[in-house]
Amino acid sequence: MTLTTDVLVVGGGPAATWAALKAAEQGASVVLADKGYCGTSGATASVGTGVWYVPPDEKAREAAMSSREALGGHLADRRWMARVLDETYERVNELAEAGRYPFPTGPDGTPLRNGLQGPEYMRRQRIRVKRAGVTVLDHSPVTELLTDADGAVAGAAGYRRQAGQPFEVRAGAVVLATGGCAFLSKAFGCNVNTGDGALLAAETGAELSGMEFSNAYGIAPEHTSVTKTAFYNYATFYRADGEVLEGAGSQRGRSVIARTLLSGKVFCKLDLADDAAQRAMRLAQPNFFLTFDRLGINPFTDPFAITLLAEGTVRGTGGIRIVDDGCATTVPGLYAAGDAATRELICGGFTGGGSHNAAWAISSGSWAGRSAARFARALGRGARQVSAAGGAGLRPTRGAKDVDVVEIIRTVQAEVLPYDKNYLRHGDVLRSALRQLDGAWRSVRSDLRAEGASTVTARQAVAMVAHARWMYTSALLRVESRGMAKRLDHPGLDPAQHHRITSGGLDQVWARPEGAAA
Known part of the structure; x- marks a missing residue:
């Protein structure tokens, strides 16, 4: 099967759907190819997530931007933070109005728009994409990109699983929104995230950035996959003998948990959550509690064993390097969004967790979709000779x-x-x-x-x-x-290394400080 379109979006999560929507709004014809079923596959579709949604209040915005700068090693960029906060605010409001997402309200009737239920969010995003006229190819993983004679990206090829046939999409521009890489660790919703987009990009000569910030591990109950790490801010951690594990924690102290797990078990109770917090947690993430309820465990009072599951660059910050405000890569015609792209610009070298990643997916997807549409329109619709890059x-x-x-x-x-x-x-x-x-x-x-x-x-x-x-x-x-x-x-912080690190290559992998000569 061969299709021709202005913009091809590879992926099916939040970044991909926002990219498809915004490209279509620019008047572009759009094809979206998802490895799974768009709207149900990926990390967001299976969970609830916070959103870095901050009203345009100067003090609130300042607090939001400064809160994690030190954690990220001061590698984030204030200009990009402000851009993401602005774009996220507009797009989440759009989701409430045009998408009719049922945000809850506070006691005073004010809408609470700093969180999303993944299944409902992505169900509505799929509906919006289809209504925008986007051609959706479900169960159609892309396996390689296509390039023209000048090296610009000109589409992609892949395999339609249910149809049992290969496919090819000729496109004026391509947006990679394939997520990060969790190495099939079984972290919740992440087994479709195998780093495909980074490989596709690198094969066309694109660069990556921040790949050292890739050792994210999520806390999960032992023998389960639910990594809702934010809830463990309410936890007390214990050794197997019942002694409190000093220094262990969710945001700071996960390394203490890792060291202890190398030689034994770690238990915890969410015993720091009061009644109001417990009710809020059950509303925010019902599936977190399913395993406990089935086993007759009250996680707020009963100790349970935990483990750490690798989330790699899904919750890390490294990814494809972007070089302008429209999320272009170093290769003409190729754009990156969401977890496939580096998130250093807003998070620096420390994970922003679900909320920052959700805001980045919304914002970068919107920018990449618009930019890809403009690139395709400027290119025109003449036929190009293409070759496979895989x-x-x-x-x-x-x-x-x-x-x-x-x-x-x-x-x-x-x-x-x-x-x-x-x-x-x-x-x-x-x-x-x-x-x-x-x-x-x-x-x-x-x-x-x-x-x-x-x-x-x-x-x-x-x-x-x-x-x-x-x-x-x-x-x-x-x-x-x-x-x-x-x-x-x-173990120390070196002021002389206050820079980002870019990388790339396949047969010969390289890494160097950003801006350094090759």
Whole structure:
């Protein structure tokens, strides 16, 4: 199946749907291709999330911007923060009015618009996208981008799972809104987030930024996937013998939890939540409590075991580097939005959690959609000669051999999921992990060739290998502890390293301070 459109949006979450809506509003024809079913797949569709929604009050805005600057190592940009707050305020109000989202009201009747129920939010976003005339391709993962003779992105190709057929979309511009990478850790809603967009971008020559800020781990009850970490601000943590685990916490102190889990269990109770907070938590995130209710556990009074699940660049801040206010990448015709793009501009080097990520998805998606539409309109609709940009997993350099994709995924997970490798980082450990990851890359690059439906799994594995290599190469270059990129062998903050780190490359991965010569 071959389609032609002005703008192709790759993804199906908040950033993708906002990009599709705003591109369509510009008069562009739009195709949206989602790996899953648009409106139900991804991290947002399965949970409730806060939103960085702040009315245009000077003091409130100042407090909102300053609250996390130190946590992020002072790498955020005030101008971008202000832009996101402005855009989010307008778009959330639009969602309430045009989208008729049922925001609750406070005791005084004031609408409370700083939170969204993911399933209802995304259901309405799908309806709005369809009504805007966007062609939605569900269960249609994109496996590679297309480029023209000048190197500009000119569309994408993929595989329609339910139809059992390949597809191709020729487009004037492409928006990548595919989410971050959680390495199939089973964190709630994140198993579609395998870093596909970053791989697609890098294969066309795009750069990444902040990939060292990728060691996000969410707290979850043991043997479950629900990482609603904000609720653990109300928790007291305990060792297996019942002793309080000093220094453990949700925002600060997760490393204490990680160290303890390496040798034993950690328990907790949400015993700091009063009656009002308990009621609010149940309303905000009902599915958080399902497991407890079924097991007869009261999480506010009964201790329960917890674990940490890797959320990588879904809750980290690294991603595709953007170079202008319209979320363009370093490659003409290619735009990035949401968790696929770097969030350093508003969060610096520390996760903004759900609220900042939700605001960034809304804002960056809107900007990218508008900009992609303008780029496509300026380009015109003449036919372009295109070529496929995909490499590893599609076009091996030596010739196809029997490469075990499942084993490749296990190799990546063995290097990025353990706390003592990715979370509690040390230079020697990072270098050892990179050697294993480099070996996995050589294998998929030289020998892996998939066809038909198997291209989807193969390319996910390739994307995860690439993602891990950018992460650890960037982490080795940052020889200090800043934001969430902490190094056990360099525990201090170095003022001389107050810069962002860009990275890229596939066969030869590179990382350097932003603005430094190649």
